[in-house]
Amino acid sequence: MFVSGITVWRITVWRITKAEHYNPPLMTKAATEPYRPHDFESRWQAFWQREGLDHTPEPPRRKQYLMEMFAYPSGDIHMGHFRNYTMGDVVARFARMRGFDVLHPFGWDAFGLPAENAAIKHGIHPAEWTAKNIEVSRATLRRMGLSYDWDREVVTCRADYYKFTQWMFLLLHERGLAYRARAAVNWCPVDQTVLANEHVVNGCCWRHPDVPVEKRELEQWFFRITAYAERLLADLDKLDQWPESTVKMQRNWLGRSEGAEIDFAVPAWATASGHGEGLTVFTTRPDTLWGATFLTIAPEHPKTLELASEDRRAEVEAYVAKARKKSDIERSDLTRQKDGVFTGAYAINPVTHDPIPIWVADYVLGGYGTGAIMGVPAHDQRDFEFARTYDLPLKVVVQPPEGTLDPETMTEAYPGFGTMVSSPPFDGTPAPDGIAEVIAWLAKQRVGRRKVQFRLRDWLISRQRYWGCPIPMIHCPACGIVPVPREQLPVELPENVESFIPTGRSPLEDVAEFIETTCPKCSGPARRDPDTMDTFVDSSWYHLRYLDPHNEREPFAPERAAEWLPIDLYIGGDEHATGHLLYFRFFTKVLFDAGWVAVDEPATRLVHQGMVADSKGEIMSKNKGNVVAPGELFDRDGVDVPRLAMLFFAPSDAEILWSDGGIEGVRRFVHRFWETMLSTIADPRFAASAGATVDAAVLSSGAREAWRLAHRAIERTTQSIERDLAFNTAIALFMEWVNAARRVGDAGDWSDADYPSLAASARLLAATIAPLAPHLGEELWQRTGGEGSVFRSPFPAVDAAALRKETVEVPVQVNGKLRSRVYLAPDASKDEMEQAALADEKVREILAGQAPRRVVVVPGRLVNVVM
Numbered sequence: 001m002f003v004s005g006i007t008v009w010r011i012t013v014w015r016i017t018k019a020e021h022y023n024p025p026l027m028t029k030a031a032t033e034p035y036r037p038h039d040f041e042s043r044w045q046a047f048w049q050r051e052g053l054d055h056t057p058e059p060p061r062r063k064q065y066l067m068e069m070f071a072y073p074s075g076d077i078h079m080g081h082f083r084n085y086t087m088g089d090v091v092a093r094f095a096r097m098r099g100f101d102v103l104h105p106f107g108w109d110a111f112g113l114p115a116e117n118a119a120i121k122h123g124i125h126p127a128e129w130t131a132k133n134i135e136v137s138r139a140t141l142r143r144m145g146l147s148y149d150w151d152r153e154v155v156t157c158r159a160d161y162y163k164f165t166q167w168m169f170l171l172l173h174e175r176g177l178a179y180r181a182r183a184a185v186n187w188c189p190v191d192q193t194v195l196a197n198e199h200v201v202n203g204c205c206w207r208h209p210d211v212p213v214e215k216r217e218l219e220q221w222f223f224r225i226t227a228y229a230e231r232l233l234a235d236l237d238k239l240d241q242w243p244e245s246t247v248k249m250q251r252n253w254l255g256r257s258e259g260a261e262i263d264f265a266v267p268a269w270a271t272a273s274g275h276g277e278g279l280t281v282f283t284t285r286p287d288t289l290w291g292a293t294f295l296t297i298a299p300e301h302p303k304t305l306e307l308a309s310e311d312r313r314a315e316v317e318a319y320v321a322k323a324r325k326k327s328d329i330e331r332s333d334l335t336r337q338k339d340g341v342f343t344g345a346y347a348i349n350p351v352t353h354d355p356i357p358i359w360v361a362d363y364v365l366g367g368y369g370t371g372a373i374m375g376v377p378a379h380d381q382r383d384f385e386f387a388r389t390y391d392l393p394l395k396v397v398v399q400p401p402e403g404t405l406d407p408e409t410m411t412e413a414y415p416g417f418g419t420m421v422s423s424p425p426f427d428g429t430p431a432p433d434g435i436a437e438v439i440a441w442l443a444k445q446r447v448g449r450r451k452v453q454f455r456l457r458d459w460l461i462s463r464q465r466y467w468g469c470p471i472p473m474i475h476c477p478a479c480g481i482v483p484v485p486r487e488q489l490p491v492e493l494p495e496n497v498e499s500f501i502p503t504g505r506s507p508l509e510d511v512a513e514f515i516e517t518t519c520p521k522c523s524g525p526a527r528r529d530p531d532t533m534d535t536f537v538d539s540s541w542y543h544l545r546y547l548d549p550h551n552e553r554e555p556f557a558p559e560r561a562a563e564w565l566p567i568d569l570y571i572g573g574d575e576h577a578t579g580h581l582l583y584f585r586f587f588t589k590v591l592f593d594a595g596w597v598a599v600d601e602p603a604t605r606l607v608h609q610g611m612v613a614d615s616k617g618e619i620m621s622k623n624k625g626n627v628v629a630p631g632e633l634f635d636r637d638g639v640d641v642p643r644l645a646m647l648f649f650a651p652s653d654a655e656i657l658w659s660d661g662g663i664e665g666v667r668r669f670v671h672r673f674w675e676t677m678l679s680t681i682a683d684p685r686f687a688a689s690a691g692a693t694v695d696a697a698v699l700s701s702g703a704r705e706a707w708r709l710a711h712r713a714i715e716r717t718t719q720s721i722e723r724d725l726a727f728n729t730a731i732a733l734f735m736e737w738v739n740a741a742r743r744v745g746d747a748g749d750w751s752d753a754d755y756p757s758l759a760a761s762a763r764l765l766a767a768t769i770a771p772l773a774p775h776l777g778e779e780l781w782q783r784t785g786g787e788g789s790v791f792r793s794p795f796p797a798v799d800a801a802a803l804r805k806e807t808v809e810v811p812v813q814v815n816g817k818l819r820s821r822v823y824l825a826p827d828a829s830k831d832e833m834e835q836a837a838l839a840d841e842k843v844r845e846i847l848a849g850q851a852p853r854r855v856v857v858v859p860g861r862l863v864n865v866v867m
């Protein structure tokens with residue numbers, strides 16, 4: 001007899017088949033004890049801590065390095081963090097149950113601009129502001145019971161961390177990968193300050209919305225990431241477990257183009273200065289060289305002003321000043337009206353020997369190629385528009401396979417391939433082949449060479465800012481730029497600075513006790529570099545510090561790296577596709593070359609979690625005032641209900657619409673699951689059923705279906721973790737199981753023959769739900785008599801026999817005569833039965849292509865086809 005629970009259910013409440021239609025029952029004493037997560041969630045968290053469950057086993061035997069992007073501490077954590085970290089936690093807990101030695105760490109990306117802004121606005125020191133936010137956020141994360149190894153927490157603004165960020169800088173410097181050069185920075189002419197990119201809004205200063213931002217040239221530090229462009233591109237092929245979209249974005253960002261550099265002579269007579277020199281252009285279409293009727297140089301090209309003739313200088317200068325105010329994005333806009341000015345100078349086309357005018361125009365970017373192009377108006381659309389505007393000549397040098405181009409009547413450029421014409425000695429050469437031939441020929445004449453060009457730029461890493469990692473370099477009047485010796489690291493960030501307000505020079509410049517030092521080489525007086533590093537430098541190597549966070553001598557021991565790398569799964573937002581995710585690949589390659597790590601790619605598998613939006617589909621943000629605070633959710637429902645909701649609302653990479661209604665559905669499910677489990681456990685037969693084997697074949701059909709669904713839930717949970725992180729489908733199966741189990745209970749008591757399958761399901765599902773809802777899983781695991789922590793026990797295995805869907809034999813008659821049998825699920829719909837019967841081989845033979853007049857279906861019993 002199945003007494004307590006299910007009996008009560010039957011008389012009190014529920015005839016519900018779907019989770020959505022369920023109304024929560026009034027809890028009575030006679031029913032099971034209500035689900036009260038606040039009673040046990042913190043208890044289990046303390047238990048896990050005592051048990052050292054999240055502690056990283058060292059050295060690992062079968063390792064899994066699981067990592068989520070660390071957090072920027074700008075307040076409390078938000079729903080996006082909650083989602084990201086929940087997903088990672090599911091995988092980490094599952095991996096432990098699967099017997100892996102798991103490294104699952106957490107840390108804080110703690111330097112950066114917002115801390116300074118808060119300092120400016122509220123007068124709090126950035127260190128204090130940051131520490132406070134970390135404390136608040138960490139408390140929320142701990143409350144969530146996330147299984148991080150907190151002993152390995154890293155904080156990038158602490159000297160024990162940034163000491164090694166400086167170490168990394170020195171490594172890059174030693175390897176010729178850190179250098180200084182002049183570069184343009186954003187400049188607000190009102191405040192006379194440098195602006196970070198984030199503070200340029202619509203091309204204007206964030207403080208002065210109608211003051212356009214200018215560009216200023218300053219000496220800056222760069223990392224030579226372009227030296228790794230080829231490898232960063234080629235190795236994208238190894239990243240077969242990264243989202244395709246991200247790989248593609250990196251490929252475009254790296255932007256490899258094959259072409260040629262071609263030298264144009266600028267004869268002395270053709271320039272104002274009277275100095276003859278040359279201009280080099282980069283082109284992907286050297287086969288069109290014969291059609292180059294002008295040259296265009298970028299306004300910021302170093303020769304622009306030098307080339308300008310006396311009478312044109314003022315105009316050129318004005319144009320250059322105007323272009324300085326435009327962003328590259330604006331300048332590259334294809335739909336924009338192209339303008340420019342003639343410099344007054346001419347160059348010689350090296351193959352036609354014609355003098356052609358040199359123009360300056362801002363659609364040519366200073367930072368790409370050579371900053372100069374040959375204008376081929378017949379075959380390049382931008383050049384075409386430019387030539388039409390300024391009445392420059394068009395020369396057709398490629399004829400398309402069909403038709404003939406006429407320069408007089410063309411309305412757009414023909415950028416395609418075809419046959420080279422008017423290009424002696426190449427007339428008649430098919431154009432794609434022509435490219436290589438022309439390059440070889442130009443090379444022989446020493447006026448050109450093959451050139452592979454990347455769109456990727458070197459990484460400007462210096463910031464004239466306070467709240468960042470100081471650059472470990474010293475400027476000595478005698479010795480030049482001298483690195484700080486490693487044993488003198490860290491170069492500590494001084495606490496007291498006069499003002500955080502940016503002035504175009506670093507606030508550190510005015511801190512005498514920081515800036516004044518002695519030269520490590522000559523011991524003479526010298527000055528420290530006053531700049532700090534881009535925070536993306538901090539985050540380029542944090543995954544390595546996690547491996548060995550207490551190491552005081554080295555950033556990490558190479559043995560630790562050999563044990564744990566690569567990261568098996570990295571979860572974080574796709575907004576980092578061409579920033580952080582490229583930088584940390586770059587660092588990995590540098591460290592690989594330097595012999596510190598044995599892998600040249602940091603992460604095997606990458607997953608981007610989708611955004612969290614409100615119920616109307618608006619992305620949650622402080623500005624919109626539609627944020628939900630995770631802490632408030634936990635106050636109301638505990639952790640596991642919102643956690644399951646987060647996992648249930650959408651597959652991992654899709655956007656979530658967070659709504660109270662949605663949580664309500666999940667809350668109901670958890671209550672029903674809880675009650676089903678508890679009443680199962682409360683049955684006197686439960687204890688006796690421990691260890692009993694279940695034979696699916698002898699179960700009644702309802703029990704068999706419940707047993708099947710329990711195993712489907714195990715199967716799908718496993719798959720969702722290993723394959724796609726689409727936990728929503730796994731949770732749906734738990735819901736189905738609850739429904740199926742209750743249907744049996746509603747229809748009559750669980751028989752003695754069926755009961756062991758219910759008891760076994762309860763034991764299995766307590767463990768299966770544990771990675772998804774860890775507190776609930778642990779609680780139920782203990783109540784089902786599980787030993788030790790559920791996370792130390794193996795994740796349930798699927799019983800293949802249980803998965804087989806029960807079938808019934810359905811006789812098929814044609815005109816009332818038995819002709820065949822089909823095998824169907826007992827709950828097959830009328831339609832399914834009819835279709836199965838009509839698809840049957842023998843029936844089709846008899847019908848011989850004729851449509852039946854009528855099909856009579858007796859659900860679950862019989863199909864009769866009437867001809």
Ligand code: ANZ
Nearest residue numbers: 257282283284285288363364365368369371376379380
């Ligand atoms: C002549 C030509 C003829 C071009 C033709 C194209 C078609 P990607 O693929 O992006 O590398 N270019 C070169 N440097 C530039 C710069 N700094 N700013 C703007 N445009 C620049 O494109 C290379 C092509 O973009 C080059 O080939 C050049 O125009 C232009 F029928 O040269 B081409």
Ligand code: ZN
Nearest residue numbers: 476479519522
């Ligand atoms: Zn010196």
